[in-house]
Amino acid sequence: MAEDEVTKQPGEDAAPAAEVAVPAAPPAAPLANLDDRVRARHERMARGGAYEISRRGFLRGGFFGAMGLTLLATGYSFWNFMWPRKLLGFGGVLTVSKERVPKPGTEPVRILEGKFWLVNIKPDEGAFGDFGENGKGGLLALYQKCPHLGCTVPWVGTFQFQGQTGWFRCPCHGSTYTKGGVRVFGPAPRPLDTMLVKVNSNGSVEVDTGKITQGAADNPKRAVPYNA
Numbered sequence: 001m002a003e004d005e006v007t008k009q010p011g012e013d014a015a016p017a018a019e020v021a022v023p024a025a026p027p028a029a030p031l032a033n034l035d036d037r038v039r040a041r042h043e044r045m046a047r048g049g050a051y052e053i054s055r056r057g058f059l060r061g062g063f064f065g066a067m068g069l070t071l072l073a074t075g076y077s078f079w080n081f082m083w084p085r086k087l088l089g090f091g092g093v094l095t096v097s098k099e100r101v102p103k104p105g106t107e108p109v110r111i112l113e114g115k116f117w118l119v120n121i122k123p124d125e126g127a128f129g130d131f132g133e134n135g136k137g138g139l140l141a142l143y144q145k146c147p148h149l150g151c152t153v154p155w156v157g158t159f160q161f162q163g164q165t166g167w168f169r170c171p172c173h174g175s176t177y178t179k180g181g182v183r184v185f186g187p188a189p190r191p192l193d194t195m196l197v198k199v200n201s202n203g204s205v206e207v208d209t210g211k212i213t214q215g216a217a218d219n220p221k222r223a224v225p226y227n228a
């Protein structure tokens with residue numbers, strides 16, 4: 001055996017395994033600017049047909065939505081508060097049916113819900129002596145509140161005063177008024193206040209309890225003719 005001959009172990013004469021070539025990574029794409037990203041998003045939307053909402057967009061939409069709802073609710077509350085309403089009972093227009101309207105010269109009828117007395121005075125019933133001026137008679141709506149200190153004034157059909165029976169007589173300090181609401185006695189500074197009266201064609205009467213006029217000597221002249 002030659003000196004340079006080297007003993008080889010089995011398998012040593014096989015060729016060395018070739019190294020696996022790893023392809024080099026492509027160079028990183030430059031960071032897309034905002035326009036590119038927006039355009040890409042629109043393209044994705046166009047392809048997919050679905051609207052893509054980012055987290056930021058979702059939060060922004062929620063914020064403005066809540067703001068809008070709050071403004072809407074506030075506006076509605078304000079409108080609801082300011083809108084004039086049709087008042088029922090005292091403060092509004094009250095209809096008194098024909099059946100409840102007193103006949104001329106009879107006792108006044110108390111309309112509790114409207115806080116007034118409905119009287120039907122004859123031409124000579126409203127004034128008394130030097131107190132007040134008589135008119136032609138008709139319907140008067142007298143506010144039940146005493147102009148002195150505000151007590152409710154009742155009609156006292158049995159009360160006799162100055163030779164006459166039947167007066168409005170305040171229970172608090174004794175102010176006394178004719179059937180036409182003219183003050184003839186007591187500390188009240190004026191006659192009973194009156195309310196606006198309108199007669200309907202069917203005989204019912206509308207009294208506007210929100211339109212109150214201060215009582216005066218001409219109370220009886222304010223009576224509205226009633227022929228139903």
Ligand code: FES
Pocket residue numbers: 146147148149150151170171172173174175186187188
């Ligand atoms: S409150 Fe009616 S007289 Fe005083």
